[in-house]
Amino acid sequence: MRTPRLTLVLAAAALTLAACGEPGSAGGGSAPETGATGDGGGVVCEPVAGEELVVLEDDQRLQTVDNVIPAVNADAAQPALISALDAVSAVLTTGDLIALNKQVDVERETSRQAAQAFYEQAGVEVPDTSGSGRVVVGAGNFAEAATLAELYALALTDAGYEVEVRTIGNRETYEPALTSGELTVVPEYAGTLTEYLNKQVNGPDATDDAPLASADLQETVTNLTTLGEQVGLVFGAPAEAADQNAYAVTTAFAEEHDVSTLSELAEACDGGVSLGGPVECPDRPFCQPGLEQTYGLTITEFVSLDAGGPLTKQAVTGGDVALGMVFSSDAALAES
Incomplete structure (x- = not known):
C-alpha cells in the first residue's frame, strides 16, 4: 500500500507543556543526553525540539492493520x-x-x-x-x-x-x-x-x-x-486508508540521526530513547513492549501523557521526549 509522508506543523506558541500541566512519568528523571552511554554501552539519543513531526515507518510491521x-x-x-x-x-x-x-x-x-x-x-x-x-x-x-x-x-x-x-x-x-x-x-x-x-x-x-x-x-x-x-x-473491500498507532519524532531529530524507520532508530540510538504515550503503553503489546521486542529498541524513560493527543505531540516537539505515540490519520498530520 502507498504510504503517505506524514508531517505535523505546530505553532511555536503551542510547544510548551507548562500550559497543560505537568505530565506524570513512569520512568522518572530526565533522559540522558545524546552521546551518553546507556547501560548496554550504546548511544542514548536525547530529544530534539522542533516544529515538525515525522512518523517513522513501521518497517517490521509491529502494528495490527486497521484499514x-x-x-x-x-x-x-x-x-x-x-x-x-x-x-x-x-x-x-x-x-x-x-x-x-x-x-x-x-x-x-x-x-x-x-x-x-x-x-x-x-x-x-x-x-x-x-x-x-x-x-x-x-x-x-x-x-x-x-x-x-x-x-x-x-x-x-x-x-x-x-x-x-x-x-x-x-x-x-x-x-x-x-x-x-x-x-x-x-x-x-x-x-x-x-x-x-x-x-x-x-x-x-x-x-x-x-x-x-x-x-x-x-x-x-x-x-x-x-x-x-x-x-x-x-x-465490503478494505480501503487503503488506515487509522492505527504510529510513532513520531521531530524532523530535526530524524535529520540529526538520519532515521526514517523504527529499525533505523533502534540502530542509531542503540543505547535507547525516551518515549511518551498513554498510561497503558508500558503494558500494551503494540506499544512499549512491542517496540522493545520487535525492534530491540531500549526505552530509557517512559512519560505518561495521552493517546496520540496534544500532550504527546507537544512533549515531542518541545524536546521533552524523543519518541511519541500518535495516530496515523490524525488531522494534525496533514501537510501544510
Missing part, C-alpha cells in the same frame, strides 16, 4: 449495496483520511461538506445503480466515523437507495444495532473489529490467547469474514 472497511448486516447485503461501498474503498487513502479529518477538526467544515467535496473530487464511480429501498448508515461518535458514514451515504444514494445517516455512539452500542438490522452498514476498522468479534465469539481471553488480527491485511480480513459469518455480518 477502513464497511461492515454490513448480512440480511441487508445486496450486490448494489456492496459495490457502492467498494467504490468508496477503492479511492480512499490514508492521506485522504488525514485531509478529511483536517477539514472537519481544524477547518471546521461539517462531515457532510467534507465528504461531498472529496466524493466529487475523487470521482467515485458507482457501477451498479439497481439498488432500492431504505438503508441506515451508522457512525461512531467521533468525526472521522461521521465523515466516512457520509461518504458511504453518497455512494449508496448514487446506487439507488434512500439513505439515512445516524450517529449511534461507540462500538458497544452500534455493533449490536448492526447485527440486529437496526443499522445497515457502519464504517469499521479491520484489526480492531476482528479482535472485538474474536472476544464475542471465542471468549474474553481470545485476543490474548489466539489473536486473529495481525499486520497481514489479507489474513486479518479472512479471519474477520469468518467471525462475521457467526454474528450475521458481511464486509
Whole structure:
C-alpha cells in the first residue's frame, strides 16, 4: 500500500507543556543526553525540539492493520449495496483520511461538506445503480466515523437507495444495532473489529490467547469474514486508508540521526530513547513492549501523557521526549 509522508506543523506558541500541566512519568528523571552511554554501552539519543513531526515507518510491521472497511448486516447485503461501498474503498487513502479529518477538526467544515467535496473530487464511480429501498448508515461518535458514514451515504444514494445517516455512539452500542438490522452498514476498522468479534465469539481471553488480527491485511480480513459469518455480518473491500498507532519524532531529530524507520532508530540510538504515550503503553503489546521486542529498541524513560493527543505531540516537539505515540490519520498530520 502507498504510504503517505506524514508531517505535523505546530505553532511555536503551542510547544510548551507548562500550559497543560505537568505530565506524570513512569520512568522518572530526565533522559540522558545524546552521546551518553546507556547501560548496554550504546548511544542514548536525547530529544530534539522542533516544529515538525515525522512518523517513522513501521518497517517490521509491529502494528495490527486497521484499514477502513464497511461492515454490513448480512440480511441487508445486496450486490448494489456492496459495490457502492467498494467504490468508496477503492479511492480512499490514508492521506485522504488525514485531509478529511483536517477539514472537519481544524477547518471546521461539517462531515457532510467534507465528504461531498472529496466524493466529487475523487470521482467515485458507482457501477451498479439497481439498488432500492431504505438503508441506515451508522457512525461512531467521533468525526472521522461521521465523515466516512457520509461518504458511504453518497455512494449508496448514487446506487439507488434512500439513505439515512445516524450517529449511534461507540462500538458497544452500534455493533449490536448492526447485527440486529437496526443499522445497515457502519464504517469499521479491520484489526480492531476482528479482535472485538474474536472476544464475542471465542471468549474474553481470545485476543490474548489466539489473536486473529495481525499486520497481514489479507489474513486479518479472512479471519474477520469468518467471525462475521457467526454474528450475521458481511464486509465490503478494505480501503487503503488506515487509522492505527504510529510513532513520531521531530524532523530535526530524524535529520540529526538520519532515521526514517523504527529499525533505523533502534540502530542509531542503540543505547535507547525516551518515549511518551498513554498510561497503558508500558503494558500494551503494540506499544512499549512491542517496540522493545520487535525492534530491540531500549526505552530509557517512559512519560505518561495521552493517546496520540496534544500532550504527546507537544512533549515531542518541545524536546521533552524523543519518541511519541500518535495516530496515523490524525488531522494534525496533514501537510501544510
